[in-house]
Amino acid sequence: MRFVFIGSGTLAVLTGRMLVERGHEVVIVERDPETIERLRDELDVGFIHGDGTRPAILREADPENTDLLFCLTHDDQSNIIASLVARSLGYRRVVTKIEDPDLEHICSELGLADSLVPMHTVGRYLADMAEGQDIIAISDILRGDTRIFSFKVDEASATALEKLSIPDVARAICIYRNGEELKFADPQMRLHVGDEVVLLTRARSLKALRQRFG
Known part of the structure; x- marks a missing residue:
């Protein structure tokens, strides 16, 4: 790239x-x-x-x-x-x-x-730490070749999550709506144009996901 x-x-x-x-x-x-x-x-x-x-x-x-x-x-x-x-x-x-x-x-x-x-x-980050929250950097959680991939939903993808045909190399974990509103992934959830879908995948699968979702 x-x-x-x-x-x-x-x-x-x-x-x-x-x-x-x-x-x-x-x-x-x-x-x-x-x-x-x-x-x-x-x-x-x-x-x-x-x-x-x-x-x-x-x-x-x-x-x-x-x-x-x-x-x-x-x-x-x-x-x-x-x-x-x-x-x-x-x-x-x-x-x-x-x-x-x-x-x-x-x-x-x-x-x-x-x-x-x-x-x-x-x-x-500092405010969370000051309140004593258990802060774990995402880089400490993602081991080996595990990666996060996200994409924005367009009109063609505005359907139920289960109908999105996400490749087997990835799993949807959450959706951000209106920029910040977090929604945990539900197969029956209806996606809206502009939603950001966050997937968990492997590094070797990123190319295929980019080709699929842009």
């Missing part, structure tokens, strides 16, 4: 390095040439020098052959603008990082469904 990152902060570099180690192609768009030169010695990735909010730069990053675009600069407005431009250019999926929680509903109204608020995630 091919992934493009706008920005080269800590989160982008960490994620990019992990994806390269897993055999994926990674491209980083960065406007500072000195940062690019420094990172060339650290990362086996491609680089594009330029402003990731500009249509010409995003076209150069090749939307047609990119599976996912991460907008991870330190500026919320730049991430939102880059995401909107990328969507207009045909990128399949865009992740938008925002630091200001007040902008989360703006992203939702703009149709940027995959918005990422790092401080929300960390804050929720």
Whole structure:
């Protein structure tokens, strides 16, 4: 798979390095040439020098052959603008990082469904820990080649879960409705357009699931 990152902060570099180690192609768009030169010695990735909010730069990053675009600069407005431009250019999926929680509903109204608020995630984790809840990282639960796969329900898939013809290599474990409402998987549950179905599977089955559900 091919992934493009706008920005080269800590989160982008960490994620990019992990994806390269897993055999994926990674491209980083960065406007500072000195940062690019420094990172060339650290990362086996491609680089594009330029402003990731500009249509010409995003076209150069090749939307047609990119599976996912991460907008991870330190500026919320730049991430939102880059995401909107990328969507207009045909990128399949865009992740938008925002630091200001007040902008989360703006992203939702703009149709940027995959918005990422790092401080929300960390804050929720710390609050749970402060209350003495038994917190187990999902990476500690998934052993060996066990993986999580999720997909959004479209009009063609809006049927009962049991009629979805999920391959035998996977099992539905839960459904998220309206972004956050958790529903445990029930074979007779009627799926709605926009629901996110979460499957438990194996790493070797991910390709088949992507071909089936996109």
